[in-house]
Structure formats: structure tokens, C-alpha cells
Amino acid sequence: MPKTSKRGDLMPFSPIRKLVPLANKAIERGIKVYYLNIGQPDLHTPEKALDAIRNIDRKILEYSPSEGIYSLRKKLSEYYHTFNIDANVEDIFITCGGSEAIEVAFMSCLDPGDEIIVPEPAYANYEAFAIVAGAVIKSIPAKINKGFRLPPMKEFEKLITPRTKGFMICNPNNPTGYLYSRSEMNQIKNLVKKYDLFLFSDEVYREFCYTGAPYISAFHLKGIENNVILIDSVSKRYSECGIRIGALISKNKEIKQNVMKFCQARLSPPLIGQIVAEASIEGTEDYMRDSYEEYSERRKFLIDGLNRIPGVYSPIPMGAFYTLAKLPVDDSDKFCEWLLSEFEYNKETIFLAPASGFYTTPGYGKNEVRIAYVLDKKDLATSLIILEKALEVYPGRTE
């Protein structure tokens, strides 16, 4: 049998994925599992979006244009302008989820051996798509005791080599919920400018900023307009992760030319998803306000609750719907495994995401977990009790 690809060997197998069979087995044993491990919101998709497919009157579900349906791109352009993001129709490419936007961005900008700098903890699939493109991620850990703020620029500068081609951020951040300040965004801008880098900016959680601090898009940064590639997705904001509709946005002619070629190779983004996405953008202001308020309350409730548990510390996340918390445990991979395979409290347990999957620097995140507040307050309350009880008896407790 021929040897499969080295690239395949390199691809990470997420620690969360490894735990899924354990969660399934717990359920088989009659245990109720609270899923705090993934970014799948429990909120309903807007009724208006569901109606758009229920009322579909097409006879043929045909290919859509490779760059996406014009009317959807137009609505997105208007949406972005409400955030002062100057993205015109011709700057917007519809992709199969934010995932494909990341992949196409890397493919269009990076060659094998090229390097991108990423502050971590970071969304695990940035690394996966870097491997797909043959690129190398160089990362610098942001520290939980500094609230995950951007490490000093001189740390990043140490990583610059002749192969450094880009800088990647997620803002508001998955997994930390951190929101970059104007000053931090300016530091990033200066670095990008000084070393002439691409700035890949994943901003899918822009709707969810809770502290009144401003959301600074990479598109707001003056003087690097041609360096920025914005990654977006409708998945989280309208609770429609399954339709696989994202977007790649760039003002740079050369990037756009490349992006179009990769988009043409895969023919077109999902048609029905585009119809759903288009229906979600307009006339859903009430829905968005309700979602925002719901997440906002859950956030306060969860963070207060976490910080009341002895030995647990969570910084206050400013955006998205995650927090990365520190637990008094020896190894969060082991702890999360133990929660699913050995622990129960009143026949219930919780599924947390070990933070090791969000770091590439070895040893980091060993006592951290990501908690997604994608369950309602009642379930969050129960989950907090389960966590507290679990930590009381976990054999690998450290303090």
C-alpha cells in the first residue's frame, strides 16, 4: 500500500474530538452530559431564515457564482458598512464557512515554508489550515494572569524571519473572549507595516462585545488596507453553523485575483446556505438584540460563578461566547477525560474543552479549559455545581 501524506500525519487531532467517544459512553451509562466544549450555540436560528428555505420556489438547485450570489454579497457589504468596514461587493467572496475563508486566504497568500505569527491560545484550526497550505505557525503565548492581552511587540519581532509573511488574530477572540484594544490594534498595524506582512483577521464574533469597549476591525486600520484579509462567518451570529456560509474580504487586487481562482476551482459555495444567510442579515434586529442580551447575562453569570469556586480563575471575557479558565488541576486533558469517564454528580457531568488544543507551545494550557456559554443559565448553574463538586474530589487536584 502506498504511503499516505506527511501532511496528513502533521494534521492535529483535536483533544476535544478525542473526548467525544467518552461523552457518548457516559450517555450510554445514563449520565446527562452538559456540552460546554463547542461553539455550537443553543439559540434558535432566526425564524425568518428558516422561512426562506421553507418558501424556496426554485426548480433547479443550480451552481451559484464562484464568488457567491450577488444579492448576498450586497447585503453583507451594507452590513459591514454599519461597522464602518469599507467592504464593497467586489471585495467580498462567499465561502463554505469561515473555515474555507481561512483556507483560501492562506492558499492565496502563503507558500510552503512561509511563516505566520499567531498569538495563542488560538483557534486550533488555524494550525490545521496552515498545515494544509504547507505554512508554519509561530506562536507566542498570551498569559491568563494578564487577561490574555497581546504580548509585547518585541516578543513578536523576535520571531520575524525572512519567511514571515503574515500575522493572524481573532478578535473578539476564540477561545479567550479577549477584545483587542485600540492601542493593541495599532501595535499590530505597526508590526504589519514595518515588516510588510499580511494581516489575517478573524472577526466572526464582532456582534458579541459586552463591555462597551470598541470593536476595532483590522479594516479600520489606516495605511495597511492592502495587507488585510478579513475572515467572517454568519454561523455564530445567527446560530446557523450548519449552513456553511462565511466570507473572505480583501481590498487587495492581487489577493482577490488569487482568491477567485481558488473559489473557481471548487465551483461554488452552498446555494441554500446563501439563501438562508441572506434572509438572516436584514429584519433580524430584534433577534440579534435578544441573542446579545442572552449571551451577556450568561457571561456575567458564568464568570461570577467560576470565580466563586475555590481555586478557579477566569479572566473577564469582553466578547464572543467563551472563556478560558484556570483550574486547580494537574492536567486539564486528564481532568476533562476524568469528568466524562469517571465522575458524575446526581447522574450528570460536564464536557469541557482542554486548553492544550489551543496552544502550540508545549506545556501551555495544562491547567486551563475553554468553556462555551452556549447553554442557558439554568444549565450553566448546574454545570457550575458539577464543576465545583468535581474539583472537590478530583485526584489530580493541585491546590
Next chain:
Amino acid sequence: MPKTSKRGDLMPFSPIRKLVPLANKAIERGIKVYYLNIGQPDLHTPEKALDAIRNIDRKILEYSPSEGIYSLRKKLSEYYHTFNIDANVEDIFITCGGSEAIEVAFMSCLDPGDEIIVPEPAYANYEAFAIVAGAVIKSIPAKINKGFRLPPMKEFEKLITPRTKGFMICNPNNPTGYLYSRSEMNQIKNLVKKYDLFLFSDEVYREFCYTGAPYISAFHLKGIENNVILIDSVSKRYSECGIRIGALISKNKEIKQNVMKFCQARLSPPLIGQIVAEASIEGTEDYMRDSYEEYSERRKFLIDGLNRIPGVYSPIPMGAFYTLAKLPVDDSDKFCEWLLSEFEYNKETIFLAPASGFYTTPGYGKNEVRIAYVLDKKDLATSLIILEKALEVYPGRTE
């Protein structure tokens, strides 16, 4: 501004795509254009499939599993078994169209610099996805005057190097409509076995075989079960190209492990498309029979008509819904351009695909075009008249 990727520079820009603006301009001039250039069927999507989305009763359009929804994979498994293809549920990965299946297959099996051998003319995006994976396509032209049958194996053997990792076929073939015989498939099997290659087999047109000759799947070949990666898609058989649902099928444990990692990186295939695809597989026997008969009649009508035009020659395609025909012209790129920009007959013209896009060997396909019989017989009749009239006056006519 940083330099975009060399990979992006390498990506082909299809000659068909270059002609689209000319077609749009022709329409603006009041010319009716018959689109024979693309594989977008005009047949309606099955009503049963459309009903499946009209009746959707979900509250959340959530992520589906990375490998695809179980019930769809199960129905596909049963479907494949009716073709004597031993694909079990655990061998089937749902992808975002056949396109993603090709990409993931290449990513899972090939590293930068690895080579795959492809008989040409071939579907242009094999080359695109090879470039995405950093792999190199080595091709050998099949000859139109031999009906596009497989070139002799010794021609392929000449291309084998230490980097040769795979062989790729499309059967029934896009763009030629050729269907590989049992003897040809055995030759391919022997080559794959002798040099221990992966066999990538794109079989999305299996439903459309017209001559009574058997469809031999790569999965039917004994002794190379671990080498075969089958590419499939529901797009063409149910006229639902827009839903982007394909499949990658393999019995090989190592390949499947890799494939799963790439599938997890992009999270999940489109949810609603999977619902449509699942509804299309069962209870659509009448629809499939009608489609088959329709294409079958069109094929006969088109090929007869083409071969009656002086100087035109089309082999008799045995499957799919394309033919690659030879025209008495100097350069089919120029001819196709001329048809859209300078010619009209009764205020109408035709859009053909220049064959140059299906060859990587320079100079090949210069007087060939691909014609997709995705229009009804009335429109095909008109298109044949337009082609005949055009050839009578085309300034670059060669005979």
C-alpha cells in the same frame, strides 16, 4: 505590499471562465446564447428533494458531523451496493461537492512534489487541486481519432518516477464521455499494483452509461482495494449542483484517518444540502429513468447532428453528458471567442467550451471543443444549426 503566493500564480484560469464576460456582453447586445459550455443540467431537481427542504422542521441549523450525517451515509452505502460497490457507512465521508472530495483525497495522499498520472483530456480542476496540494500532474493525451480510449500502458510507465504516487481517472469521462472497458480497467489495476499507486477514481456520472457496456468501478478491481479512493457527487445525477454534496470513499484505514482530520478542520459539510441529498436517493427511480432517457435521446440527436456538419467529427460518447468534438477551425479558443463576440445567426449564438482547458500538454485540443448536452432537443437542434452556419463563415476555418 507583501507578495501573494506562487501557488496562486500557478492556479489555472479556465478558458471557459474567460469567455463568460463575452457571453454576458452578447446578451446585452440582444443576442440569445445557448449555453453548451458547462455541466449544469437543465433538468429539474427531484420534487421530493425540494420538498425535503420546504418541510424542514428544525429549530437550529447546527453543525453536522465532520464525516457527514449518518443516515445520508447509510443511504449512500445502500446505493453504492446496488452498483456492487462495497462501500460501507464507515468508508464514506460526505464532502462539500465532489470538488472537496478531490481536494481532501489529494491532501490525504499526496505531498508537495508528489506526482499523479492523468490521461487527458481531463476535468480541469484536477490540475487546480493538484496545485493546491503542491502535487504535479503528468498527463498523456488520449487521441480523439481513437475515440479517447486509454493510451497504451507503456506510455504511462514512461512517466513513472520515484515521486509517482497516484493515477487519476474519470469514468464515465468528463469531458469526453468515454467509458473505460473491463480490459482498460484491468490495465489500470495492473499499473496501480505494479507501482503501488493510489487510484483516484471520479465516478460521478455512473448513472449515465448509454451503450449497454458495463460500468466498471475502481471499487470492482480485485487486489487494489486499499489503493482506491472513489470520488462521488450527487450534483449531476439529481441536478442539484448547488447544494454542494459529494463523497469520498475509501477502504484504507490510513487514508480514512487522514481524511477525517481534514474533514474535522473544516468542521462539517453543508447541513441542508445533506438533507436534500438524502431525500434524493430513495423514491426517485422514476426521476432517474426519465433523466436517463432524456440524456440518452439528446446524446443520439447531438452526435448524429454534429457528425452531419461538414468537417465536424465527434466520437460516440458512451456516458456522462458531454462530447469532445473536432471542428475544422484553426484554434478553438479563438473560435469560441468569435462565436460570442462576432457571430450571430438569427440573433442567436452558442457558448462552447474550448478543449484547451482540458489538456495540460501544450498544443493539444486546439481544434476540439466540449459540448454538454444540458439543453433540450429543440435547443440542441437550434445550436447545431448555429454551429453549422458559424463554421461556414468563420475566418479561421481550416478545411
